[in-house]
Amino acid sequence: MDTKNSGFNSKLIHAGSFEEETGSAVTPIYQTSTFKFKNADQGARRFAGEEDGYIYTRLGNPNMDELENALAELENGYKAVVTSSGMAAVNNVYLAFLSAGDHMVGHNSLYGPSRSIMEKMYPRFGVESTFVNCENIENIEKAIQPNTKLLYLETPANPTIGIIDIKAASEIAHKHNILVCVDNTFCSPYLQKPLDLGADIVLHSMTKFINGHADIVGGAVIAKTKDLYDQLSYVMKNVGFNMDPHQAWLTRRGLKTLAIRIDRAQENAKKIAVFLENHPKIEWVLYPGLKSHPQHDLVNKQMNGPGSMMSFEVKGGLEAGKKVMDNVKLALLAVSLGGIETLIQHPASMTHSKLSKEEKEEAGITDGLVRLSVGIEDAEDIIADLDHALSKA
Ligand SMILES: *Cc1c(COP(=O)(O)O)cnc(C)c1O
Numbered sequence: 001m002d003t004k005n006s007g008f009n010s011k012l013i014h015a016g017s018f019e020e021e022t023g024s025a026v027t028p029i030y031q032t033s034t035f036k037f038k039n040a041d042q043g044a045r046r047f048a049g050e051e052d053g054y055i056y057t058r059l060g061n062p063n064m065d066e067l068e069n070a071l072a073e074l075e076n077g078y079k080a081v082v083t084s085s086g087m088a089a090v091n092n093v094y095l096a097f098l099s100a101g102d103h104m105v106g107h108n109s110l111y112g113p114s115r116s117i118m119e120k121m122y123p124r125f126g127v128e129s130t131f132v133n134c135e136n137i138e139n140i141e142k143a144i145q146p147n148t149k150l151l152y153l154e155t156p157a158n159p160t161i162g163i164i165d166i167k168a169a170s171e172i173a174h175k176h177n178i179l180v181c182v183d184n185t186f187c188s189p190y191l192q193k194p195l196d197l198g199a200d201i202v203l204h205s206m207t208k209f210i211n212g213h214a215d216i217v218g219g220a221v222i223a224k225t226k227d228l229y230d231q232l233s234y235v236m237k238n239v240g241f242n243m244d245p246h247q248a249w250l251t252r253r254g255l256k257t258l259a260i261r262i263d264r265a266q267e268n269a270k271k272i273a274v275f276l277e278n279h280p281k282i283e284w285v286l287y288p289g290l291k292s293h294p295q296h297d298l299v300n301k302q303m304n305g306p307g308s309m310m311s312f313e314v315k316g317g318l319e320a321g322k323k324v325m326d327n328v329k330l331a332l333l334a335v336s337l338g339g340i341e342t343l344i345q346h347p348a349s350m351t352h353s354k355l356s357k358e359e360k361e362e363a364g365i366t367d368g369l370v371r372l373s374v375g376i377e378d379a380e381d382i383i384a385d386l387d388h389a390l391s392k393a
Helices: 008-014 040-048 062-074 086-097 112-120 137-143 166-175 226-240 245-255 258-277 296-302 317-327 357-362 379-391
Strands: 079-083 103-107 128-132 148-154 179-183 201-205 219-223 282-286 309-314 343-345 369-373
Touching: 008 062, 008 258, 062 079, 062 219, 062 245, 079 086, 079 226, 086 112, 086 148, 086 179, 086 201, 086 219, 086 226, 103 112, 112 128, 112 148, 128 137, 137 166, 148 166, 166 179, 219 226, 258 282, 258 309, 258 379, 309 317, 317 343, 317 369, 317 379
Parallel strands: 103 128, 103 148, 148 179, 179 201
Antiparallel strands: 079 219, 201 219, 282 309, 309 369, 343 369
């Protein structure tokens, strides 16, 4: 169905869908590794790229295509590649656009592995990097070198909920012919469209909001232009980052309810943030929807809503933080985010426990910091759960 001129919600339901022989209302799962050719000539034409059609699932599959086309429309991009995980998507970007002798500038508070592979693994292939706090745009300009090829951002960043001005950062990068990639996992295209703000590439861990049901791991990269897409697609197909057809089918199903899931989670998050901000055991709350958020104006400028991710500091440090974790009942004590269930985690003892004291300080991870991904349960129940857990801290 042609949804190019449809609204965002119509795109969520129909974008990427195609006619298929049986008339099935929902796209079937093409659970096959390979595709038959009618004859030798057709096989030859497909390999030569002279005829559209499928060859082998690592190179493309109708379920991957449906999801890729939907994501491209939702992010206002040219086309997407879908990958087996969010980290496969990150590596797809690094491998497509960085070569030996190149340099990358990244935000200092990224999703852990996005930074650690760049610092620990990519130097083996001659790629250098500098990580700075990109919330301060001047830091980006100072970190740029003659061999800088990629600016890699994540906003809001994990777990400090810091916001980077995508438009201003892209303008600086483009002045120096540098590509801009934004990890848009925390927002999804419903709340933020980095390509419209000037970025060249958008990345998602679809494990989070896009699929939304905590039942698959997956990733995507959306390119603004055909040239960028071709480079990403080459890596996806030949390195083998492709998504499995069943995984793609589940993700396309989850994507249909993105807007209503986020609307509901966001309404809950607004109430919970106010509750926490007024709680005597809480030092501070970082939530883009609170006036107390240091970049509240930028949130309003570049995002369509504050989302459902927040961090807060429990008075009493590490022990108090752990006490809260041990006493929640409704919220699941688990990493990940963006699902329909409320998840709570403690970065200092969990996701960021391997960082040194200095690294934690630099990334803004304090001992009592708790990260909350608000789900779509009743706000009153989540608040009662947190209130009970905080009473034990
Ligand atoms: C989870 C996450 C990733 C990695 O995605 P996986 O699907 O776990 O491989 C990358 N970036 C952000 C912001 C994430 O939250």
